[in-house]
Amino acid sequence: MSIEEDEVDERVAQVLADGPPPLNGFLQRVLDFVQALRRAGVGATQSEAIDAVRALPHLDLLDRAQLREALAAVTVTSQTHRRAFDDLFELYFPARRAEPDDTPPVTDEPADELDPDDYLSDLLDRLMEGDDEAIRQMARLAVEQFGRVEGRDGGVSYFQYKVFRAVDLQQLLRDMLARAVDDEDRLTPLQERLYRDEFEARLRAFQQEVEAEIRRRAAAQRGLEQVADRMTRPPVEELDFFHLSAEDQAQLRAQIRPLARKLATRVSVKRKHGKDGRLDVRRTVRQSLSTGGVPFDPMFRPRRPHKPELFVICDVSGSVASFARFTLMLVHALQEQFSKVRSFAFIDTLDEVTALFEQGDAADAMKRMMSEAELVWLDGHSDYGHSLERFHAEYARDISPRSTVLILGDARNNYRQANAWVLQDLQRRARRVFWLNPEPIQFWDTGDSISSSYGRFVEEMVEVRNLKQLAGFVERIA
Structure with missing residues (x-):
């Protein structure tokens, strides 16, 4: 390591230590940025902060694209963290292509x-x-002009939604296309498409500049760190199943296959290098003959891990549909890690849907399940009692000591009969029984939730609110 690198490391360590930071300027901004990444859940450690600083002499600092990719290369270790990185980068390193004095002060x-x-x-x-x-x-x-709102305390805030209430982007696009038609007299379909793509790109640039200006003014008024902590969105695998937008669901679907491959590798390694089994007394005594009968080297029987049979019983009613969807997709993507996977879905009655997932895409299987499976018996509201009773009557005989049973749902039974005795019998028949609940623990047993009634007859009722928690649980039982 050169003398210059030693000096850089000492300065970085000094800035990262407790107490007021002694550095100012661009270096301090980089280190503040790394700390903001850490607060946002991106695993940027102190060594990665040092790497970020070491990269700076090799960059053209006036080239934002180059700076962005260089910092991402040394701080982002998962693609799911890239969204948080980009949000914070725009805040800490905003575009400043014009002279500083052309930026109106926040007043x-x-x-x-x-x-x-x-x-x-x-x-x-x-x-x-x-x-x-x-x-x-x-x-x-x-x-x-349009985003300004004066508060009761005399302060001023700026809001994006007010800007776009005054500036209708879709109307602007229509006006731009109309002008293009006037200039060209007549547009071919290809020309119209090219114009539309170009105009949409300009409107996106305008929208991004509005968002950047809102962030700049908010940071100037409330402080950079406070705005950074509020605006940063969690990584996609930590998004709550109950609050998913269409874009979030698409991103989660794209994560299922890579996540399944990663989990399969971990499970295989765990099985291969698992702890030894029970003590082998006969081999231990035989081995101790060389030490006068003292068993210095205990011998163990080889551990023979088995692939469990998996029975998945899931509520697919509206309130927990997203949770059930991603759980079924992940389980069936990992079905090679189980000797058998059988899936059952219910709303107010239950039907087996295993065959739908055995061929084709899991997303298509979910669509077919909602249209082809017999899930509604009476009124289409969740009925855990009736559904569990039907499972017991038709499928309980298939449960064996090799079976692991997963029940997915929020245990909100619309004040209907619980039939918790079914779980008690399944616990007697199966090797393990778990309940995955996507609701926060503090909401269990509130309103029509009967979590405790079911929880006493399962090995564990687990809070699973996002894909990260779901993956950790599936890895644990596989």
Whole structure:
């Protein structure tokens, strides 16, 4: 290690130590950025902070794209953390292609009022020209004019939703296409598509500039760290199953296959290198003859791990549908790690859906399950008691000491009969019985939840609210 590297390491360690940081400027901003990543759940350690600083002399610091990728390479170890990294990078290293004095100061003084129609006409002209600098200036002006909200305490805040209530992006797109038609007299379908793609890209740039300006003003008013902690979204595998957007669900579906491969590797290694089995007395005594009968070297019988049979019983009603969907997709992606996987779904009655997952894509199987399986018996509201009773009547005889039973659901039974005796009998028949509950523990046994009634007859009722917790549990039982 060179003398220069030693000096860098000492300075970085000093900044990361407790107490007021002694450094200022760009180096301090990089270290603050790494600390923000750590608070956001990205595993950026002190050694990675040192690597980030060491990379700086080799970069063109005026090239944001190069800086972004270099810092990502040394701090992001999982693709699921990239979203949090990008959000924080935009906050800590905002684009500043113009001179510093062109950025209006954050002030509580209201700006001169603009006529909204005049502003929209001017914005349309700038968007048609495609000048990046002009678009950025118009975005800043939009935040100042339309995003400003004065609080009761006299303070001022800026909100993105108010800007886009005043600036209708879809109407702007239609106006831009209309102007393109006027300029060209007539557009072929290909020309119209090319224009649309280009105009949508310019509108996205405008929208991103508005978001960046909102963040800049919020950071100037409330402090960089406070804004960073509020705006950072959790990694996709830590998103709550109860609060998934369509985009979040698509990202989680894309994570299932890679996660299953990773879990399969871990399970195989665990089985291969598991602890030895019971003490082999005969071999131990024979081995001790060389030491005068003293058993210095105990001998153990080889451990023979087995693949369990897995029975999955899941509530697929609206309240827990996302949780059931991703659990079934993950389990069937890992079905080679089990000797047998059988799946049963229910709403107010139960049906076996194993065959739907044996061929084709798991996402398609979920769609077919909701349309083809007999899941509704009476009114389409969750009925755990009736569904468990039907499972016991038709399938309990298939449960053996090799079987592991998983029940998935929030145990909200709409004040109907519980039939907890079914779980008591399954516990007697099966090797293990678990209940996975996607609700936070503090909500168990509230309202129509009867978690305790079922929990006393299972080995463990586990809180599973996101994909990370689900993966950890599946790995544990495989």
